[in-house]
Amino acid sequence: MGEVKGTHKRSLEVPGYRIKPKWDLPGLRRRQSHKGKNSEAGLSLTPMIDIFSILVIFLLMNFSTTGEIFFINKNIKLPPAKNTNPLESRPLLSIVGNNVVFEMENKVGLPTRIEESLDQLHQLKLSLEQLKNRHQKLHPNQSFKGDINIQADESANFGNVKKVLRVLTEKGWTAISFATRK
Amino acid sequence: MAAGSSRNLNLTPFIDLFSVLICFLLITAVWNQIEALDIDMNQTSSSLGGNAEEGKVHLAVNLLSDQLVLTEDGAVMRYPHKNKKPDLAALTNQLRQWRQKYPERHDVVFNTDNQISYGSMIEVFDSLVGSDWGEVGISTE
Numbered sequence: 001m002g003e004v005k006g007t008h009k010r011s012l013e014v015p016g017y018r019i020k021p022k023w024d025l026p027g028l029r030r031r032q033s034h035k036g037k038n039s040e041a042g043l044s045l046t047p048m049i050d051i052f053s054i055l056v057i058f059l060l061m062n063f064s065t066t067g068e069i070f071f072i073n074k075n076i077k078l079p080p081a082k083n084t085n086p087l088e089s090r091p092l093l094s095i096v097g098n099n100v101v102f103e104m105e106n107k108v109g110l111p112t113r114i115e116e117s118l119d120q121l122h123q124l125k126l127s128l129e130q131l132k133n134r135h136q137k138l139h140p141n142q143s144f145k146g147d148i149n150i151q152a153d154e155s156a157n158f159g160n161v162k163k164v165l166r167v168l169t170e171k172g173w174t175a176i177s178f179a180t181r182k
Numbered sequence: 183m184a185a186g187s188s189r190n191l192n193l194t195p196f197i198d199l200f201s202v203l204i205c206f207l208l209i210t211a212v213w214n215q216i217e218a219l220d221i222d223m224n225q226t227s228s229s230l231g232g233n234a235e236e237g238k239v240h241l242a243v244n245l246l247s248d249q250l251v252l253t254e255d256g257a258v259m260r261y262p263h264k265n266k267k268p269d270l271a272a273l274t275n276q277l278r279q280w281r282q283k284y285p286e287r288h289d290v291v292f293n294t295d296n297q298i299s300y301g302s303m304i305e306v307f308d309s310l311v312g313s314d315w316g317e318v319g320i321s322t323e
Contacts, residue, residue, distance in 0.1 A: 045193055052200040059207035072214065079301040081308040084217035095300075149218065154301030158294050161303075166322045169223045177218035180304060 081180035146173035
């Protein structure tokens with residue numbers, strides 16, 4: 001007895017166990033294909049874990065235990081330099097346009113900010129003197145080093161920076177660090 | 183067990199941990215690495231003032247608006263700017279020659295024009311420090 005399929009003339013067959021039907025009916029084909037498919041939309045975790053691992057490794061490499069020593073003024077783009085030393089936490093003097101901004105801690109340890117024009121640096125001179133006197137009172141056995149950080153925009157006129165350097169040298173602040181970006 | 187199943191490794195706490203770690207590291211990441219070029223103005227005063235030793239050759243780098251002028255006592259070497267920027271290659275070369283001539287010296291006086299940009303000054307200063315002339319005295323005149 002040969003196999004007969006579809007609507008052809010067929011002989012009677014004893015139905016038996018079948019893994020799949022012999023008759024190729026379109027509706028049956030559709031039902032069979034849906035049965036085999038997993039209808040849940042799965043989330044592929046492998047690429048997600050790959051990305052997470054790479055991100056974590058990158059951010060760990062970038063991690064700095066010293067953190068930000070100071071915030072760069074938004075109007076300042078620091079000049080680049082290669083042969084630099086780590087920046088330390090010191091009073092910060094920013095030269096922004098024709099103004100000088102001096103950030104320091106006052107008597108009670110709260111941050112204070114002084115801003116004045118480069119043409120008259122009276123407040124700056126006063127603040128520098130006060131800070132120096134305070135340091136000498138608190139540490140009478142130590143010599144005053146006069147550590148200070150300066151930040152200025154790369155396009156700033158160096159003549160303006162020289163004015164500030166003159167005032168700093170006059171008041172005894174001689175260990176100057178120019179902030180740069182790596 | 184079907185091939186590829188992850189019954190043995192529970193990924194949920196793994197992903198939780200990674201998410202928290204990434205959030206923390208993103209918040210604490212330092213994107214701008216700021217460093218410093220140090221200068222001691224006491225050094226400047228002694229180089230420029232009357233404390234200069236007799237017989238010691240006076241080495242100076244002068245940054246002008248159109249050229250770099252290097253002086254070694256009486257000798258003057260001029261290097262015009264290239265594309266409006268200081269010729270750092272020529273400067274480095276000359277500093278190397280000075281290093282061979284004066285192996286024990288590390289001090290040099292750095293004078294600039296007032297119209298020079300701060301960025302150019304830092305560039306030249308950086309070259310001086312990189313060429314092992316770390317004791318730079320900047321003139322404030």
